[in-house]
Amino acid sequence: SAVISQKPSRDICQRGTSLTIQCQVDSQVTMMFWYRQQPGQSLTLIATANQGSEATYESGFVIDKFPISRPNLTFSTLTVSNMSPEDSSIYLCSVENTQGHTEAFFGQGTRLTVV
Amino acid sequence: DAKTTQPTSMDCAEGRAANLPCNHSTISGNEYVYWYRQIHSQGPQYIIHGLKNNETNEMASLIITEDRKSSTLILPHATLRDTAVYYCIGKPIYGQNFVFGPGTRLSVLP
Numbered sequence: 043s044a045v046i047s048q049k050p051s052r053d054i055c056q057r058g059t060s061l062t063i064q065c066q067v068d069s070q071v072t073m074m075f076w077y078r079q080q081p082g083q084s085l086t087l088i089a090t091a092n093q094g095s096e097a098t099y100e101s102g103f104v105i106d107k108f109p110i111s112r113p114n115l116t117f118s119t120l121t122v123s124n125m126s127p128e129d130s131s132i133y134l135c136s137v138e139n140t141q142g143h144t145e146a147f148f149g150q151g152t153r154l155t156v157v
Numbered sequence: 158d159a160k161t162t163q164p165t166s167m168d169c170a171e172g173r174a175a176n177l178p179c180n181h182s183t184i185s186g187n188e189y190v191y192w193y194r195q196i197h198s199q200g201p202q203y204i205i206h207g208l209k210n211n212e213t214n215e216m217a218s219l220i221i222t223e224d225r226k227s228s229t230l231i232l233p234h235a236t237l238r239d240t241a242v243y244y245c246i247g248k249p250i251y252g253q254n255f256v257f258g259p260g261t262r263l264s265v266l267p
Contacts (some may be wrong), residue, residue, distance in 0.1 A: 044204075075254055085201065085257040133210075134200050136255075144250045145191065148200035 044069055044137050048149035060100055062121045063152045064136030068116035071116050072139040076108070079132040079151070090131075091118040116133045166262040169239075175232040177261050180244030181217045182226040187249050189219060194228045194241040195260070203245065204230065235265045 044066040055061050061157040065074065069143055075089040088099040097110035112118040122129050162180040169175040181190060191206040205212055205219045207228075212219045218231040232239055244260040 073254075076241065084259050086164075087254050087256070110192075138253070138254075139204065140201075143207060145203040146193075146201075146255050150200045152168075153198075 043143065044071060044147045046135055046147060046149035048135050048152050050152055051150065052153040053116075053155070055154065057126050057156055059123065059125055060121055060123045061154060062119050063133055064134075065118045065120070065149055067116045067137055071137040072115075073110060074118045075136040075138070076110060076118070076120045076134060077134040077148075079134060080094060081130070085092060085134065088120070091120075122154065125154075125157045130154055130156045161247055161258055163261045165259065166264070167266050168266055169232075170233055171237060171250045171265050171267050175230075175235040175239065175263060175265070177226065177230040177243050177245075177263065178228045179231075181245070181247045184225055184243070184247045185249075188247040189250050190219065190225075190228050191246045191248060191255065192217070192219065193244045193246065193255075195241075195244070196238075196241040201257075204243075209253075214261055222236065226259070235263075237265050237267065239263065240265045 047066045048066045075086040076088040077087050079085045080108045088103045091110050091112040093112045105133050107123055109121045132151040132153050136146050138146045168175050187229045189206050189208050192204040194199040204216050205214055207219045207221055221228040242260040242262050246255050
Protein backbone atom coordinates (compact mmCIF):
# COMPACT_ATOMS: atom_id res chain seq x y z
CA SER A 43 0.00 0.00 0.00
CA ALA A 44 1.00 3.62 -0.48
CA VAL A 45 2.22 5.73 2.43
CA ILE A 46 0.74 9.21 2.33
CA SER A 47 2.02 12.09 4.41
CA GLN A 48 -0.06 15.20 4.86
CA LYS A 49 1.19 18.45 6.33
CA PRO A 50 0.14 20.14 8.50
CA SER A 51 -1.88 17.64 10.52
CA ARG A 52 -3.88 20.49 12.02
CA ASP A 53 -3.95 24.27 12.05
CA ILE A 54 -5.94 27.15 13.44
CA CYS A 55 -6.15 30.06 11.02
CA GLN A 56 -7.57 33.55 10.99
CA ARG A 57 -10.43 34.29 8.64
CA GLY A 58 -9.36 35.93 5.42
CA THR A 59 -6.02 34.12 5.29
CA SER A 60 -4.99 31.13 3.17
CA LEU A 61 -3.53 27.74 4.07
CA THR A 62 -1.65 25.37 1.80
CA ILE A 63 -1.83 21.66 2.60
CA GLN A 64 0.81 19.31 1.27
CA CYS A 65 0.39 15.67 0.28
CA GLN A 66 3.46 13.51 -0.31
CA VAL A 67 3.26 9.89 -1.48
CA ASP A 68 6.07 7.36 -1.18
CA SER A 69 5.57 6.08 -4.73
CA GLN A 70 4.42 7.37 -8.08
CA VAL A 71 0.65 7.33 -8.40
CA THR A 72 -1.67 7.90 -11.28
CA MET A 73 -4.61 9.44 -9.48
CA MET A 74 -4.60 11.92 -6.61
CA PHE A 75 -7.71 13.40 -5.07
CA TRP A 76 -8.62 15.96 -2.43
CA TYR A 77 -11.63 15.47 -0.17
CA ARG A 78 -13.30 17.62 2.47
CA GLN A 79 -15.04 16.27 5.55
CA GLN A 80 -17.12 18.81 7.39
CA PRO A 81 -17.84 18.25 11.10
CA GLY A 82 -20.08 15.22 11.58
CA GLN A 83 -20.37 14.62 7.85
CA SER A 84 -19.06 12.13 5.31
CA LEU A 85 -16.33 12.81 2.78
CA THR A 86 -16.98 15.03 -0.23
CA LEU A 87 -14.68 15.10 -3.25
CA ILE A 88 -13.26 18.54 -3.97
CA ALA A 89 -11.18 17.79 -7.06
CA THR A 90 -8.92 15.44 -8.94
CA ALA A 91 -5.33 16.65 -9.02
CA ASN A 92 -4.00 16.08 -12.53
CA GLN A 93 -0.28 15.88 -13.12
CA GLY A 94 0.85 18.52 -15.58
CA SER A 95 -2.56 20.08 -16.10
CA GLU A 96 -5.29 21.93 -14.26
CA ALA A 97 -7.24 20.09 -11.59
CA THR A 98 -10.75 18.83 -12.29
CA TYR A 99 -13.20 20.30 -9.78
CA GLU A 100 -16.49 18.85 -8.59
CA SER A 101 -19.69 20.82 -8.58
CA GLY A 102 -19.65 23.44 -5.86
CA PHE A 103 -15.87 23.80 -5.74
CA VAL A 104 -13.90 26.36 -7.74
CA ILE A 105 -10.25 26.92 -8.51
CA ASP A 106 -10.15 30.42 -7.03
CA LYS A 107 -11.17 29.07 -3.63
CA PHE A 108 -9.28 25.76 -3.72
CA PRO A 109 -6.26 26.06 -6.04
CA ILE A 110 -4.45 22.76 -6.48
CA SER A 111 -1.01 21.98 -7.76
CA ARG A 112 0.44 18.65 -8.85
CA PRO A 113 3.97 19.15 -10.13
CA ASN A 114 4.85 15.44 -10.27
CA LEU A 115 3.50 11.93 -9.64
CA THR A 116 4.24 11.92 -5.90
CA PHE A 117 3.22 15.36 -4.64
CA SER A 118 0.23 17.69 -4.57
CA THR A 119 -0.91 20.75 -2.68
CA LEU A 120 -4.36 22.11 -1.88
CA THR A 121 -4.77 25.74 -0.86
CA VAL A 122 -7.83 26.92 1.02
CA SER A 123 -8.05 30.61 0.11
CA ASN A 124 -9.66 33.56 1.87
CA MET A 125 -10.85 31.32 4.65
CA SER A 126 -14.06 31.71 6.63
CA PRO A 127 -15.32 29.68 9.61
CA GLU A 128 -17.39 27.60 7.17
CA ASP A 129 -14.12 26.20 5.80
CA SER A 130 -13.40 24.52 9.13
CA SER A 131 -13.15 20.86 8.11
CA ILE A 132 -10.81 17.94 7.71
CA TYR A 133 -9.10 17.94 4.33
CA LEU A 134 -7.90 14.58 3.03
CA CYS A 135 -5.57 13.56 0.26
CA SER A 136 -6.23 10.26 -1.50
CA VAL A 137 -4.41 8.22 -4.13
CA GLU A 138 -5.47 5.38 -6.40
CA ASN A 139 -3.88 2.97 -8.87
CA THR A 140 -0.60 2.61 -7.11
CA GLN A 141 1.69 -0.41 -7.20
CA GLY A 142 -0.96 -2.63 -8.75
CA HIS A 143 -3.62 -1.74 -6.20
CA THR A 144 -7.01 -0.50 -7.37
CA GLU A 145 -8.28 0.59 -3.98
CA ALA A 146 -7.79 4.13 -2.72
CA PHE A 147 -5.47 5.06 0.10
CA PHE A 148 -5.93 8.09 2.28
CA GLY A 149 -3.72 10.40 4.25
CA GLN A 150 -4.48 11.10 7.88
CA GLY A 151 -6.02 14.43 7.02
CA THR A 152 -5.50 18.05 7.95
CA ARG A 153 -7.86 19.37 10.60
CA LEU A 154 -8.47 23.04 9.85
CA THR A 155 -10.17 25.42 12.24
CA VAL A 156 -10.89 28.95 11.05
CA VAL A 157 -11.51 31.57 13.72
CA ASP B 158 -21.28 4.84 -8.88
CA ALA B 159 -23.99 2.57 -7.48
CA LYS B 160 -26.13 4.06 -4.72
CA THR B 161 -25.69 2.12 -1.50
CA THR B 162 -27.86 2.02 1.60
CA GLN B 163 -26.54 1.16 5.05
CA PRO B 164 -28.02 1.28 8.56
CA THR B 165 -27.11 4.45 10.39
CA SER B 166 -25.68 2.69 13.40
CA MET B 167 -25.10 -0.73 14.96
CA ASP B 168 -23.80 -2.12 18.20
CA CYS B 169 -21.76 -5.28 18.65
CA ALA B 170 -20.42 -7.00 21.74
CA GLU B 171 -16.67 -7.31 22.00
CA GLY B 172 -15.47 -10.71 20.81
CA ARG B 173 -18.58 -11.38 18.77
CA ALA B 174 -18.89 -11.21 15.02
CA ALA B 175 -20.00 -7.88 13.59
CA ASN B 176 -22.17 -8.23 10.49
CA LEU B 177 -22.60 -4.98 8.59
CA PRO B 178 -25.17 -5.03 5.78
CA CYS B 179 -25.21 -2.94 2.62
CA ASN B 180 -27.89 -2.73 -0.06
CA HIS B 181 -26.80 -1.88 -3.60
CA SER B 182 -29.73 -2.95 -5.75
CA THR B 183 -28.73 -0.68 -8.66
CA ILE B 184 -25.15 -1.85 -8.89
CA SER B 185 -23.85 -2.29 -12.44
CA GLY B 186 -22.14 -5.40 -13.71
CA ASN B 187 -18.73 -3.72 -13.77
CA GLU B 188 -18.97 -2.18 -10.31
CA TYR B 189 -17.15 -3.70 -7.39
CA VAL B 190 -18.26 -3.45 -3.78
CA TYR B 191 -15.64 -1.70 -1.65
CA TRP B 192 -15.61 -1.36 2.12
CA TYR B 193 -13.73 1.30 4.04
CA ARG B 194 -13.79 2.33 7.65
CA GLN B 195 -12.91 5.56 9.39
CA ILE B 196 -11.80 5.51 12.96
CA HIS B 197 -12.31 8.79 14.75
CA SER B 198 -9.90 11.53 13.63
CA GLN B 199 -8.18 9.31 11.08
CA GLY B 200 -8.32 8.99 7.31
CA PRO B 201 -10.46 6.22 5.80
CA GLN B 202 -8.87 2.79 5.80
CA TYR B 203 -9.42 0.25 3.03
CA ILE B 204 -10.86 -3.06 4.26
CA ILE B 205 -11.84 -5.28 1.36
CA HIS B 206 -13.51 -5.34 -2.04
CA GLY B 207 -15.17 -7.87 -4.32
CA LEU B 208 -17.19 -8.31 -7.51
CA LYS B 209 -19.36 -11.37 -7.06
CA ASN B 210 -17.36 -13.97 -5.20
CA ASN B 211 -17.01 -13.93 -1.45
CA GLU B 212 -13.71 -12.51 -0.30
CA THR B 213 -11.67 -12.84 2.87
CA ASN B 214 -8.53 -11.15 4.09
CA GLU B 215 -6.82 -10.62 7.42
CA MET B 216 -9.28 -7.91 8.40
CA ALA B 217 -12.69 -9.14 7.31
CA SER B 218 -14.89 -11.26 5.07
CA LEU B 219 -17.18 -9.93 2.37
CA ILE B 220 -20.27 -11.90 1.44
CA ILE B 221 -22.02 -10.77 -1.75
CA THR B 222 -25.43 -12.19 -2.63
CA GLU B 223 -25.77 -14.08 -5.87
CA ASP B 224 -27.88 -11.32 -7.43
CA ARG B 225 -25.31 -8.76 -6.22
CA LYS B 226 -28.00 -6.53 -4.80
CA SER B 227 -26.62 -6.66 -1.29
CA SER B 228 -23.55 -7.61 0.68
CA THR B 229 -22.40 -8.11 4.25
CA LEU B 230 -19.08 -7.20 5.78
CA ILE B 231 -18.13 -9.55 8.59
CA LEU B 232 -15.62 -8.73 11.31
CA PRO B 233 -15.25 -12.19 12.85
CA HIS B 234 -14.14 -11.16 16.35
CA ALA B 235 -14.87 -7.50 16.95
CA THR B 236 -12.62 -5.57 19.31
CA LEU B 237 -13.03 -2.12 20.82
CA ARG B 238 -10.60 -0.82 18.19
CA ASP B 239 -13.10 -1.77 15.48
CA THR B 240 -15.39 1.03 16.62
CA ALA B 241 -15.62 3.23 13.53
CA VAL B 242 -17.81 4.41 10.68
CA TYR B 243 -17.97 1.77 7.94
CA TYR B 244 -18.59 2.79 4.34
CA CYS B 245 -19.88 0.55 1.55
CA ILE B 246 -19.17 1.92 -1.94
CA GLY B 247 -19.97 0.59 -5.40
CA LYS B 248 -17.46 1.60 -8.07
CA PRO B 249 -15.87 0.32 -11.26
CA ILE B 250 -12.38 -0.98 -10.65
CA TYR B 251 -10.95 1.72 -12.90
CA GLY B 252 -12.21 5.19 -13.50
CA GLN B 253 -14.52 7.34 -11.37
CA ASN B 254 -13.76 8.32 -7.84
CA PHE B 255 -14.99 6.89 -4.56
CA VAL B 256 -18.28 8.46 -3.44
CA PHE B 257 -18.81 8.20 0.31
CA GLY B 258 -22.30 8.00 1.80
CA PRO B 259 -23.05 8.45 5.51
CA GLY B 260 -21.95 4.88 6.35
CA THR B 261 -22.73 2.79 9.43
CA ARG B 262 -21.43 3.85 12.81
CA LEU B 263 -20.38 0.61 14.52
CA SER B 264 -19.93 0.70 18.27
CA VAL B 265 -18.18 -2.30 19.80
CA LEU B 266 -19.22 -2.56 23.42
CA PRO B 267 -17.21 -4.18 26.22
